[in-house]
Amino acid sequence: MQVVKWISELRTILDSEKSEGKTIGFVPTMGALHPGHISLVEKAGQHTDFVVVSIFVNPTQFNDKEDLKRYPRDLNKDLTLLGSTACQLVFAPEVEEVYPEPDTRRFNFGMLETVMEGKHRPGHFNGVAQVVCKLFGMVQPDKAFFGLKDFQQLIIIKALVKQLTLPVEIVPCEIVREADGLAMSSRNMLLDADQRKNAVHISQTLLEARNKTREMSVKELCKWVITRIDGNEYLKTEYFEIVDDERLQPVKSWNEPVNKVGCIAVHCGKIRLIDNIVFNEIDK
Ligand code: PAF
Secondary structure (H helix, E strand, O other), X not given: OEEXXXXXXXXXXXXXXXXXXXXXXXXXXXXOOOHHHHHHHHHHHHHOOEEEEEEOOOHHHOOOHHHHHHOOOOHHHHHHHHHOOOEEEEEOOOHHHHOOOOXXXXXXXXXHHOOHHHHHOOOHHHHXXXXXXXXXXXXXXXXXXXXXXXXXXXXXXXXXXXXXXXXXXXXXXXXXXXXXXXXXXXXXXXXXXXXXXXXXXXXXXXXXXXXXXXXXXXXXXXXXXXXXXXXXXXXXXXXXXXXXXXXXXXXXXXXXXXXXXXXXXEEEOOEEEEEEEEOOOOOO
16 A cells, blocks of 8 residues: 655556556545444445555534544554555545645535535535545545435535546445444544433434334424434534435425435534434335
8 A cells, every 4th residue: 555645656556556447446534543434435346446545634514613623643653544445546645735725615515515515614515625636636436435424515516526527436335333223433532431421312213213203293303313313411403404405405294205314413412423324115
């Protein structure tokens, strides 16, 4: 596995791999890797010939400076983890390499970015779009792999690719969970022991909610989820919404002919966790 920090080195290696006709798989990350990331890398290895992982904590997607400061970073640990996976090349640039000058681009994702994460983290998806666009330009992958845990991010990146007609296929990958059900996240490592024990209440509540669609309306169920999570002294729900899986707009009735996803953001002390669960899927 090679590790590079300059775009020029990245391009030299990738040009050579591409000249041999290899397809490039790309897994963008912000480091603090966990088995969820590793599952993306392994999937990339199954679907492409040469796998690139980027490790870059992107400042433009943090609307909260404290969150950026707190974000866990351990490059050596990440490299050790990646060493035994399908990853062949790690791109770990400094901020100045990615942003030699401020990125002033403004993207417009319409209704996709005015709900949930977009509503509660203003500017977040613009920053994600900026960095993903830059990284796609640098790596020029055939396929890029994104986790379904960041469901809204995945939909926005698909929209970005469509808007800019980028020649890359976006491959969604299943959420990986801890043994007790907590969705894996780099932020989990910031939880103290008590917070970690109680954080499992989020996924447990979502699972229970999935069995209640016959006894409650959408509105009642949303209220039930929030009340139940907030009943735990360690947790405070920021939002829980049941939305359709394409336009991300709140659904009003279980009868609507759309796939429904329940998306949640919860504060556990200073740590913000997100998760989601698919409700009844329809045949489209
Ligand atoms: O999902 C993430 O880790 C980040 O948002 C991404 C896609 C690597 C962009 O910085």
